[in-house]
Amino acid sequence: MKFETGEPNLYVFAQTLLECARKDRDIIVVTSDSRGSGKLTPFGEEVPEQIVEVGIAEQNLVGIAAGLAACGKKVFAVSPASFLTARALEHIKNDVCYSNHPVKLVGISAGVSYGALGATHHSLHDVAALRAMDNIDIVVPADNFEARACVRAAVNHAKPLYIRFGKRPLPHINDQTAQYVIGKATILKDGQDVAFIATGETVHQALDAAYALESDGLTARVLSMHTLAPLDEKAILASARRCRVLITVEEHSVAGGLGEAVAALLLQNSIILPFAIVAIPNNYTTTGSQLEIFNHYGISAVGLKKTAQTLIKQVQRNVT
Amino acid sequence: MNELEQKSANYRRKILKYIKLANAGHTGGDLSCIDIINVLYNRVMNISPYNFDKSDRDRYIQSKGHSVEALYVVLADCGFFPEHDLETMCRYQSHYVGHPTRQVYGIEHNTGALGHGLSVSVGMAIAGKMDALDYRVFCLLGDGELVEGSNWEAALAAAHYKLDNLIAIVDYNQLQITGRTRDVCRIDPVLDKFVTFGWAVDSVNGHDVAELTNVLLHGPLESNKPSLILARTIKGKGVSFMENDATWHHRVPTETEYALALQEIDNSTRMD
Ligand SMILES: [Mg+2]
Numbered sequence: 001m002k003f004e005t006g007e008p009n010l011y012v013f014a015q016t017l018l019e020c021a022r023k024d025r026d027i028i029v030v031t032s033d034s035r036g037s038g039k040l041t042p043f044g045e046e047v048p049e050q051i052v053e054v055g056i057a058e059q060n061l062v063g064i065a066a067g068l069a070a071c072g073k074k075v076f077a078v079s080p081a082s083f084l085t086a087r088a089l090e091h092i093k094n095d096v097c098y099s100n101h102p103v104k105l106v107g108i109s110a111g112v113s114y115g116a117l118g119a120t121h122h123s124l125h126d127v128a129a130l131r132a133m134d135n136i137d138i139v140v141p142a143d144n145f146e147a148r149a150c151v152r153a154a155v156n157h158a159k160p161l162y163i164r165f166g167k168r169p170l171p172h173i174n175d176q177t178a179q180y181v182i183g184k185a186t187i188l189k190d191g192q193d194v195a196f197i198a199t200g201e202t203v204h205q206a207l208d209a210a211y212a213l214e215s216d217g218l219t220a221r222v223l224s225m226h227t228l229a230p231l232d233e234k235a236i237l238a239s240a241r242r243c244r245v246l247i248t249v250e251e252h253s254v255a256g257g258l259g260e261a262v263a264a265l266l267l268q269n270s271i272i273l274p275f276a277i278v279a280i281p282n283n284y285t286t287t288g289s290q291l292e293i294f295n296h297y298g299i300s301a302v303g304l305k306k307t308a309q310t311l312i313k314q315v316q317r318n319v320t
Numbered sequence: 321m322n323e324l325e326q327k328s329a330n331y332r333r334k335i336l337k338y339i340k341l342a343n344a345g346h347t348g349g350d351l352s353c354i355d356i357i358n359v360l361y362n363r364v365m366n367i368s369p370y371n372f373d374k375s376d377r378d379r380y381i382q383s384k385g386h387s388v389e390a391l392y393v394v395l396a397d398c399g400f401f402p403e404h405d406l407e408t409m410c411r412y413q414s415h416y417v418g419h420p421t422r423q424v425y426g427i428e429h430n431t432g433a434l435g436h437g438l439s440v441s442v443g444m445a446i447a448g449k450m451d452a453l454d455y456r457v458f459c460l461l462g463d464g465e466l467v468e469g470s471n472w473e474a475a476l477a478a479a480h481y482k483l484d485n486l487i488a489i490v491d492y493n494q495l496q497i498t499g500r501t502r503d504v505c506r507i508d509p510v511l512d513k514f515v516t517f518g519w520a521v522d523s524v525n526g527h528d529v530a531e532l533t534n535v536l537l538h539g540p541l542e543s544n545k546p547s548l549i550l551a552r553t554i555k556g557k558g559v560s561f562m563e564n565d566a567t568w569h570h571r572v573p574t575e576t577e578y579a580l581a582l583q584e585i586d587n588s589t590r591m592d
Contacts, residue, residue, distance in 0.1 A: 028450075052446060055480075060439045060473035067443020070429065071451070072375065090433055091470070095440055099422060099430040 001211045003171035003204065009147040010108055010167045014039035016151040017076060021047050027155060028052060028073045032061040038078045038108050058083045062091035062105070069101040074155055080114075081107025081123035081164055089129055096160045097135040104154045105162045110140075111201065111251035112280065113166035115289040124280050126164060128256025131229055136160040138229040139182060140200035143170045146226050149180035157182065164200065166251075168290055171204050174224070183227045185235040191219030194308045195243035197236060199225040199258050201290070202249045202278075202299050209304035218312065228258055236262055237269055245274040245311035249299060251290075254279040274311040274318075278304060321589055324529040327397070328358050329589045332558045333582060334393040334403075340578050342410040344418060348555040348568035350390040352526075353460060353491040356551055357382075357394045359532040360458055369399045372426060376453045379444050381429050383437020384462035384491060385419040386570070392416065392424070400426035435468025437461065438488060442478050445486040445546075458536075459488045464496030466507045472517070475546075479518030484540035487547045488519075491526065493555040497569045514548040526551030559584055 006012075021027040021043065029035075030052045035044050044051045052068070054061050058079055065077035077084070084107050085092065096103045107126060114121035130138055137159060141147040147165060154161055161182075173188055180186070188203070189210050196206035203224045210220035221239055225232065240246050246266070248259040259277030266275070278298055286296045294300055298307060321329070331354050339345030361367065365378040382391055389409070396403040401424065408414035415423040419432030429440050441459040448455050461471065478486050490510060498504050507513075511521045520541035524531045532551070541547040555569075556562030559581040573581055 049450070054473075054477050057473035057477070059435075059470040060442070060477055063436060063439020063470070063474065064443035064446065064477065066429070067440040067445075068447050069443075070440070071444055071447030073447055073450075091436060091439070094430060094433050095436055099440075101429075 003173055005169050006144040006172045008167045008169050009141055009144060009165035010039050012144045012147040013106065013151055013165065014043060016148045018043045018046060020152065020155050021050050024074065024155065025050065026072065026074045028068055028075050030054060030061055030065045030068070030075060030077045032056055032058050032079045034079045034108070037080065040078065058088040059091050062088040063095050065103045066095035066099060066101045069103045076104045076106050078106040078108060080121065081110035081126050082121055085123060085126035085129055092130070093133055097133045100135060100159070102157060102159050104157065105160070107162060107164040109167050110164040111166060112285060112290050112293045113168065115293065116287050118287070119285060122285060124253040124285070127228055127252050127258070130162050131256060131261065136162055136229065137182060137227065138162045138164070139227050140164045141226055142200055142203035142224045143173045145172065145174040145176055145178070146180060146224065150182065150226070153180070153182050166201050166290060168201065170201060173204050173207055183230050183232060185232040186224045186226065187221065188224055189220065189222045191221045192242055193218040193244050193312065194220035195239040195246045196220055196222045196249060196304065197225050197239060197246065197258065197262055198222065198249035199228060200251055202251050202294070205294065205300050206249045206304055208301035209308065212301050212305045213308055216309065218308070220308065225258060228261070231261055231265070233265055236265055237271065240266055240271045240273060244315050245308065247276045247278060247304065247307055247311065249278045249304065251299070252279055253282045255282045274314040276307050276311060278307060324358065324362060326589065327362060328355050328529065329585050331358060331390065331393045331397070332585050335389045336573065336578060336581055338393065338406045338409050339389055339572055341407060343572055344410045345389045345572065346386040346570045347572065348495070348562060348565070349384065349387040349462065349491070351557045351559065351562065352493045352553040352555045353384070353387050354390045355527045355529055356460060356489055356491065356532060357390050359529050359536060361394050361398050363533045364536045365458065366455065369426065375451070376455050378455045379428055379441070379457040381431065381437040381441045381457065381459045382420055383431055383434065383459055384465055385431030388418060388420050391420060395424070395426040434462065434465040435470040438471050438474035441486055441488070442474050442481070442483060445478070445483040446481055448485050449481070449483070455485065457486050459486070461488055461490050463490055463492045463494060463501050463507060463510070464504065466490065466510065467505050475514065475517045475519065478546040482544040483546045484543050487536065487540070487549065489549045489551055491553050492550050493553040495555045495564065495566045497566065499566050511548070511550055518545060519548045520545040521548045521550065523550040523552060526553035527557055558588065
């Protein structure tokens with residue numbers, strides 16, 4: 001199945017936010033010398049009174065965002081995911097989450113989007129770190145549709161929110177008329193042999209793998225787990241009960257991400273089935289573009305198909 | 321002793337009472353900054369239990385969150401909650417945690433980790449400018465706290481945005497938990513640093529309520545600049561054996577010490 005290629009989520013985010021900001025003067029963007037990276041230059045030109053530049057100071061970015069939100073502003077704090085969620089983590093914890101000021105933290109160029117720029121610029125820890133914080137929702141859009149929908153939903157989201165995306169053009173994988181609700185996973189394809197539970201910019205790889213498995217006579221369900229907190233437990237459990245094997249896919253460290261969350265959920269519900277976490281190993285990440293890194297760690301149609309075949313063989317061995 | 325000084329003496333009694341009851345608290349810092357909080361709530365700020373939901377109220381952010389007992393006794397006195405609530409302070413399931421939280425009516429922001437309050441205050445001050453509201457934002461900082469780098473990020477932004485609705489007050493008692501600030505990591509000269517960062521600065525006796533009222537009540541020190549007030553204070557102020565002694569940072573008085581301390585405070589109120 002061939003999907004039409006869209007824009008990078010980064011562009012969709014910036015366009016959608018500008019559309020919203022024209023109508024809602026309380027929407028404020030805070031940037032840390034990141035308006036260019038965040039494609040927010042047009043935003044700054046069109047509604048200059050709705051952008052606050054703080055310079056290269058992520059801790060201050062988050063603190064200022066919290067203060068603005070405390071005074072009723074609908075604040076989007078935008079910075080590369082790595083700096084936003086590592087350097088400013090205590091400010092996220094105390095000034096946003098614990099103080100309960102509903103800031104929208106936007107981690108741009110997340111995961112390994114920066115590719116060959118290396119580990120300083122990768123954010124493979126952010127989901128783990130923020131999952132362990134009370135009072136923040138985590139959203140990772142898989143395509144332009146999800147990006148647009150989550151930005152619109154974010155504007156009036158009543159609690160702290162983290163939105164994470166990259167900068168590679170993404171295929172349109174969602175039905176454009178689908179309903180998007182934060183906290184509710186989307187079934188992009190249904191099947192009963194393999195369940196792929198994927199998130200963010202890896203979802204289309206899982207979808208490609210799902211279609212590729214058809215030549216083996218296997219059907220696969222693909223869930224876009226666009227919300228990682230709160231986790232759509234019902235959708236996960238239903239998929240695990242429906243399918244014979246389950247594979248999670250994410251652009252994050254294996255430690256503390258989607259895979260471990262799903263594993264814990266399954267085990268606590270006494271569901272045991274052949275299972276694999278496909279993620280970035282928790283060690284030195286190989287050099288390359290985002291897609292080269294994906295390929296290297298099996299986050300690709302080919303790699304995921306192979307993982308599925310291996311798990312299906314386990315099922316067959318268990319049966320015989 | 322005037323009415324405001326009487327209030328300070330009373331607050332000092334209550335701080336010690338509730339620290340003793342909770343068997344926890346930051347005794348030295350509370351006694352150091354209580355006169356500042358007294359003046360802010362009783363003479364300077366437009367904040368009360370009746371306007372706390374109004375967008376044009378003044379804001380108070382206590383960045384040195386550990387001196388929470390000082391804030392609690394003032395908030396109770398101002399009617400934000402019944403004073404007897406403080407009997408639960410730091411006890412199992414109490415909302416009165418050992419650092420400020422918004423679970424307590426009257427508190428704007430959760431603090432406790434140092435180096436956070438000034439950035440949040442900057443955000444609140446920018447919001448005030450955006451909405452053309454004439455509230456002021458007051459932020460109380462510890463002197464030991466100034467070593468946190470995030471303060472200086474906030475200091476740059478405050479000057480850049482010409483936030484003359486922001487007033488930061490440093491509780492300059494020259495002590496921190498380890499000892500003298502100048503021995504731990506020298507931050508002096510504080511005023512010069514803020515001047516070069518683009519702030520208007522002044523320095524006052526942080527226990528002289530008249531001097532504090534005078535400098536805090538009237539506008540910014542300079543228009544288009546954030547104001548920094550260095551309040552020269554004494555850690556443990558008001559109880560001779562606690563004064564200028566870092567070991568009282570978070571020591572709880574014994575029964576004997578508690579009785580002696582109260583006696584000293586009583587005597588001070590009778591002196592004039
Ligand atoms: Mg000190």
